[in-house]
Amino acid sequence: MTGTAATEEAPRLTFELEDIGFNEVPKKWRKFYRYWDGPGDVMAPNEILCPVCKVVIRSKREIRPGDRLYCMPCMSRLVVVTGDDGELTTDVLY
Numbered sequence: 001m002t003g004t005a006a007t008e009e010a011p012r013l014t015f016e017l018e019d020i021g022f023n024e025v026p027k028k029w030r031k032f033y034r035y036w037d038g039p040g041d042v043m044a045p046n047e048i049l050c051p052v053c054k055v056v057i058r059s060k061r062e063i064r065p066g067d068r069l070y071c072m073p074c075m076s077r078l079v080v081v082t083g084d085d086g087e088l089t090t091d092v093l094y
């Protein structure tokens with residue numbers, strides 16, 4: 001028996017999302033966003049802050065560099081990158 005490829009990416013964590021009161025988008029989409037609590041707010045592995053409107057975007061799966069996200073509240077398209085501090089952040093595509 002040979003081992004499995006060690007270079008394969010680990011499976012992503014998945015998350016159950018629920019509506020936690022973000023009311024700036026249609027009800028169907030509310031669970032994908034939450035309000036930011038400010039600089040002390042810690043992002044979960046499936047969350048990232050929109051740099052444009054400062055709303056937290058939530059995904060059903062773990063967010064990784066290269067992921068593209070859409071921020072419905074401000075209609076920005078974002079791509080996830082690793083910042084200088086090693087934390088995930090986003091660049092705005094348009």
Ligand SMILES: [Zn+2]
Nearest residue numbers: 050053071074
């Ligand atoms: Zn936004």
